Amino acid sequence: VSEMQDAKRYREKWDEEKQKYTVIPDSPEVVRVIEAAKMQSDRIYTQGLEKQKAEGYKMVHDTPLYNQCRESAKIASDYNYKTALKEAKEKQYKNVHESPLYLQNKLSAQLSSGPLYIKDYEKDKV
Secondary structure (H helix, E strand, O other), X not given: OHHHHHHHHHHHHHHHHHHHOOOOOOOHHHHHHHHHHHHOOHHHHHHHXXXXXXXXXXXXXXXXXXXXXXXXXXXXXXXXXXXXXXXHHHOOOOOHHHOHHHHHHHHHHHHHOHHXXXXXXXXXXX
């Protein structure tokens, strides 16, 4: 009989104690810890990895930093293009006979000319 009374008191005490405690609120820290505990499981981690592989990486193109970098690159490209264009205009030759390419070709033609080569050879021979 005393054992039954002890069991009855134990259950009554347990029911009273059970009512005193409350559930932990879902604060951001608690949610983060729960998610971290789930991610420690290899099965769930690999499922998430496979899902991410299937979707692929998608870059968000409209972030302020991305837009700023894109505009900076465009400005730099325009600047480089305009400076190169300006230099090309400055180096533009009015006469074809002044261009470095023409002068180089003329010199190579002179060097490969047979009579001039023989003439220089005879001069150096003496």
